[in-house]
Amino acid sequence: MASGSQTVTRPGRRGRRDARERSGVSYPRWYWPSFTFPGILWLAVLFILPFYVVLSVAFGTVDPLFRLPLPVYQPWWWSLDTFQTTLEKFTSGDRIYLDPLIRTLVYVGLSSLICLVLGYSVAYYTARYAGRWRWLILVLLISPFWISYLMRIYAWQSLLQPDGYVNDALGVVGVTPIIWIGRPITVVLGLVYGYIPFMILPLFGFLDRIDQHLLEAGRDLGAGSFQTFRRVTLPLSKPGIIAGLVIVSLPMFGDYFTNNLLGSTSTSMYGNLIDSAVGQAGQGPEAGSLVLILIVLVMIPMLYYLRSTRRSTEAA
Amino acid sequence: MSAHPRQRPSALSRRDFLRRSLGVAVALPSAAAILAACSKPGTTSSGGATTGTGARVLARPDDPVTLPMTQDPIPTDTPIEGGTLNVYNWDAYMYKKTLKAFEDEYGVTVEWTTFNNMEEGIQKLVAGQVEADVFFPTTDYIARLVEADLMQPLNHELIPNLAANCWPVFNDPGPYYDLGWRYSVPYTIYTTGVAYRRDRIDDAAAAAKGYELFFDPAFKDEVSYYDSYRDAIGMMLLRDGVTDANSSDPAAIGKAKDAILDMINGNGARLTINGTYAKLPEGEFSVSESWSGDIVGAKYYLPKGTPEDVLGYWYPEDKRGLVGNDTIVIPKAAPKPRLAHEFLNFFLDKHWGYQNFADWNGYQPPFTSIVPDKLVSDGVVPSTLASAVLDEKNFTTGYLQGELSADTDALWLDAWNEIQAGG
Numbered sequence: 191m192a193s194g195s196q197t198v199t200r201p202g203r204r205g206r207r208d209a210r211e212r213s214g215v216s217y218p219r220w221y222w223p224s225f226t227f228p229g230i231l232w233l234a235v236l237f238i239l240p241f242y243v244v245l246s247v248a249f250g251t252v253d254p255l256f257r258l259p260l261p262v263y264q265p266w267w268w269s270l271d272t273f274q275t276t277l278e279k280f281t282s283g284d285r286i287y288l289d290p291l292i293r294t295l296v297y298v299g300l301s302s303l304i305c306l307v308l309g310y311s312v313a314y315y316t317a318r319y320a321g322r323w324r325w326l327i328l329v330l331l332i333s334p335f336w337i338s339y340l341m342r343i344y345a346w347q348s349l350l351q352p353d354g355y356v357n358d359a360l361g362v363v364g365v366t367p368i369i370w371i372g373r374p375i376t377v378v379l380g381l382v383y384g385y386i387p388f389m390i391l392p393l394f395g396f397l398d399r400i401d402q403h404l405l406e407a408g409r410d411l412g413a414g415s416f417q418t419f420r421r422v423t424l425p426l427s428k429p430g431i432i433a434g435l436v437i438v439s440l441p442m443f444g445d446y447f448t449n450n451l452l453g454s455t456s457t458s459m460y461g462n463l464i465d466s467a468v469g470q471a472g473q474g475p476e477a478g479s480l481v482l483i484l485i486v487l488v489m490i491p492m493l494y495y496l497r498s499t500r501r502s503t504e505a506a
Numbered sequence: 507m508s509a510h511p512r513q514r515p516s517a518l519s520r521r522d523f524l525r526r527s528l529g530v531a532v533a534l535p536s537a538a539a540i541l542a543a544c545s546k547p548g549t550t551s552s553g554g555a556t557t558g559t560g561a562r563v564l565a566r567p568d569d570p571v572t573l574p575m576t577q578d579p580i581p582t583d584t585p586i587e588g589g590t591l592n593v594y595n596w597d598a599y600m601y602k603k604t605l606k607a608f609e610d611e612y613g614v615t616v617e618w619t620t621f622n623n624m625e626e627g628i629q630k631l632v633a634g635q636v637e638a639d640v641f642f643p644t645t646d647y648i649a650r651l652v653e654a655d656l657m658q659p660l661n662h663e664l665i666p667n668l669a670a671n672c673w674p675v676f677n678d679p680g681p682y683y684d685l686g687w688r689y690s691v692p693y694t695i696y697t698t699g700v701a702y703r704r705d706r707i708d709d710a711a712a713a714a715k716g717y718e719l720f721f722d723p724a725f726k727d728e729v730s731y732y733d734s735y736r737d738a739i740g741m742m743l744l745r746d747g748v749t750d751a752n753s754s755d756p757a758a759i760g761k762a763k764d765a766i767l768d769m770i771n772g773n774g775a776r777l778t779i780n781g782t783y784a785k786l787p788e789g790e791f792s793v794s795e796s797w798s799g800d801i802v803g804a805k806y807y808l809p810k811g812t813p814e815d816v817l818g819y820w821y822p823e824d825k826r827g828l829v830g831n832d833t834i835v836i837p838k839a840a841p842k843p844r845l846a847h848e849f850l851n852f853f854l855d856k857h858w859g860y861q862n863f864a865d866w867n868g869y870q871p872p873f874t875s876i877v878p879d880k881l882v883s884d885g886v887v888p889s890t891l892a893s894a895v896l897d898e899k900n901f902t903t904g905y906l907q908g909e910l911s912a913d914t915d916a917l918w919l920d921a922w923n924e925i926q927a928g929g
Contacts, residue, residue, distance in 0.1 A: 253632075458926060469625060
C-alpha cells in the first residue's frame with residue numbers, strides 16, 4: 191500500500207476487498223473527504239462569506255456623507271463602539287431593546303409550543319391512522335406553501351379587520367367585534383400559522399418510522415394505549431420533537447413581517463428592531479450588532495439540539 | 507499574498523498570516539483598492555463621496571444655498587437620444603398613461619425602477635447598482651448628491667416649462683436648497699395634515715381638535731400615524747408649539763417621542779405608510795396622519811358605493827403646518843442626459859403634469875395654471891378636501907423639513923428607535 195493513500199475496505203465485504211486488492215485500486219487519503227468539497231463551497235459562499243460581511247458591517251462605520259453602512263473588511267480596523275452601545279440598549283439606561291427581546295422569547299416560546307401540540311396531533315394521525323390518505327393529507331398540508339408567506343399573511347390581515355370575515359363568523363355566535371390587529375395573540379397565531387408545517391413534516395417523518403412491532407410489544411406487555419404512547423411512542427419521537435422545535439423557533443426569532451402586518455409597535459419583536467435599523471441612515475452598524483447578538487442567543491438552543499442529536503446517534 | 511504596508515517584515519505568526527490574508531483577500535485585487543485598503547474606511551472618499559459635511563452649510567428657507575457647479579451642463583444642441591430612458595422613482599408615483607404619452611412623443615421606451623424608501627434609493631444609486639437617467643430624491647439629499655458629484659447641472663434652455671409654468675419660488679430665485687435651480691426641478695408639492703372620516707367626525711370638531719385627534723379616546727384603535735421618523739416626530743413638534751421642523755433640541759424631540767408613544771400605547775395608534783390612501787377609505791381607520799396627495803388620491807380606494815365626501819383633511823387654517831416637495835434630478839452618469847432633460851420638461855408641461863396629478867397621483871405640481879377653486883369645481887379634488895390644495899403662500903408660511911446634521915439625525919433616530927421598540 192502506497193504511503194499517504196489507503197485501500198478502501200469495508201468490514202464484511204471481503205469479496206469486494208479481495209477484488210480491489212486484486213485490481214490494485216487504492217484511493218489517496220484525500221479522496222473521500224474531497225466529496226465534502228461542494229458542501230464546503232456552498233457553506234463558504236452562502237454562509238461564511240455573508241457572515242463575515244455582517245461582522246464587517248457591525249464592526250464597521252458609516253459613510254460620512256450619506257451615512258450608508260460602510261463595511262470594514264480589515265479586522266484590525268474593527269471598532270466595538272457601536273456593538274457596545276447596542277448592547278447597552280438591552281442592559282442599561284431605559285433598556286429600550288429589552289422589552290422586544292423578552293416579547294420575542296415569549297411569542298416564540300408560545301408559538302413553538304402551540305405548533306408542537308397541534309402539529310404532533312396532526313403528524314400522529316397522519317402517520318398512524320391515515321392509511322392510504324396520508325399522502326393526500328401531506329400534500330394538503332404543504333399546498334399553502336405554493337403561495338408566498340407574505341400574501342397569506344396579507345390575506346389574514348384582511349380577514350382580521352374589524353368588519354372582516356373572522357368577526358362576522360364570531361358575530362354569528364354573539365361575539366362582539368374584536369380588534370385583532372395589533373394584539374399579541376394575533377402575532378402568536380400568525381407565527382403558528384406560518385410555521386406549523388415545519389413542525390408537522392419532521393414529526394411525521396419520525397413517527398412514521400417507529401417500528402409497529404415495538405408498539406405491539408408494549409401492548410403485549412400490558413400497556414394500555416396511553417401508556418404505550420407515553421412510554422414507547424413519545425420517547426422514540428423525541429428527536430423529531432426537538433428537530434421540529436428547532437426548525438420552527440429559529441426563523442421565528444428573526445421574523446419581522448408577521449408583526450409588521452398583524453401587530454404594531456407595542457408587539458414589536460427582535461426582527462423589527464433589525465428591520466428598523468437596516469432602513470435608517472447611519473444605523474447599519476447597529477443593525478449588524480443586533481444580528482450578532484441574536485446569533486449568540488439562538489446558539490443556545492442550537493447547541494442543545496446538536497448535543498442531543500449527537501447523544502442519540504451515539505446511543506444508536 | 508499581496509504586499510501590505512502595515513505588514514511587519516519579521517516572521518509572522520500563523521494567526522497574523524491568516525488574519526491579514528483574509529483582510530486582503532476579501533478586498534478587491536487591484537492596486538487602487540489595495541491602496542484604499544491601507545487607510546481606515548470612512549476617512550477618505552468612498553463611492554465618490556467626499557468628507558466635509560461639517561463644512562457644508564445646511565440649506566434652510568432663511569439661509570438658502572447656491573450649489574457649486576461640478577461641471578458644465580450638456581450643450582443645448584445635443585441630439586435627443588433614442589432607446590430606453592431609465593427612470594428611478596418611488597413605486598406608483600407616476601401615471602402610466604403620462605409615461606406612455608412621453609414614449610409615443612419621443613419614440614422611446616421608459617423603464618421604471620422603483621425603490622421603497624429614500625435610503626434604499628440613495629444606497630443603490632451611490633453604489634452604482636442602478637443606472638438611472640432620471641432620479642426623484644427628497645430635498646434633503648440634493649446638496650449631498652452634489653457634494654458626492656453624483657448629479658449633473660441642468661441646461662435651463664432645455665427645460666423652458668419650469669420658468670413658463672411653475673411658481674416663481676421654484677424658478678426665480680429658485681428653491682432654498684438649490685438657488686437658481688441648478689440641479690433640480692420640482693415634481694410634486696404637499697402638506698402634511700390630519701385625514702379623517704367625515705362620517706365619524708364633523709368638520710367643526712376636527713378643526714377644533716387638530717393634532718389632538720390622534721389622542722381622542724373616541725377613536726381608540728382607529729388611528730394611523732406615518733411610519734416615517736421625519737413626518738412622525740415633525741408633526742408632534744408642531745403640536746408642542748415647536749416651529750423648527752428640523753429641531754436639534756433633545757428636550758423637544760423627547761417630548762415629541764413621548765407623545766407618539768402615548769398615542770400608540772394609550773390610544774392604539776398604528777404606524778403605517780398606507781393608512782390614509784388604503785385603510786381610511788375602507789373604514790379601518792378614522793384618523794390618519796396624511797400627506798395632502800394621499801388623501802386626494804384616496805378616493806380611488808373607496809369601496810363601491812361609498813361617496814367621496816366621507817374623506818376629510820385638516821390642516822392649520824393659517825397654513826402654518828408641515829409642507830414639502832419632491833424633486834427630479836439627472837444623475838451625473840445618466841446614459842441619456844438629453845432625453846432626460848426632455849422628460850423633466852414633459853412632466854413640467856401644463857397638460858401632462860396636470861394629467862399625472864389629476865388622473866392618478868393626487869400630488870399637486872406647483873403650476874401657476876392650477877387654481878385651487880378650479881380644481882374643486884372641476885371635481886379633481888372633492889370640495890370636502892379643499893384644504894388639501896396648495897398655493898404658493900404655503901411655501902412662505904409653512905415649515906419645511908430639510909437635511910439634518912449627523913448629530914441631530916442621530917437624536918431623531920434614537921427617539922424613533924425607542925418608538926419602534928414599543929417604548
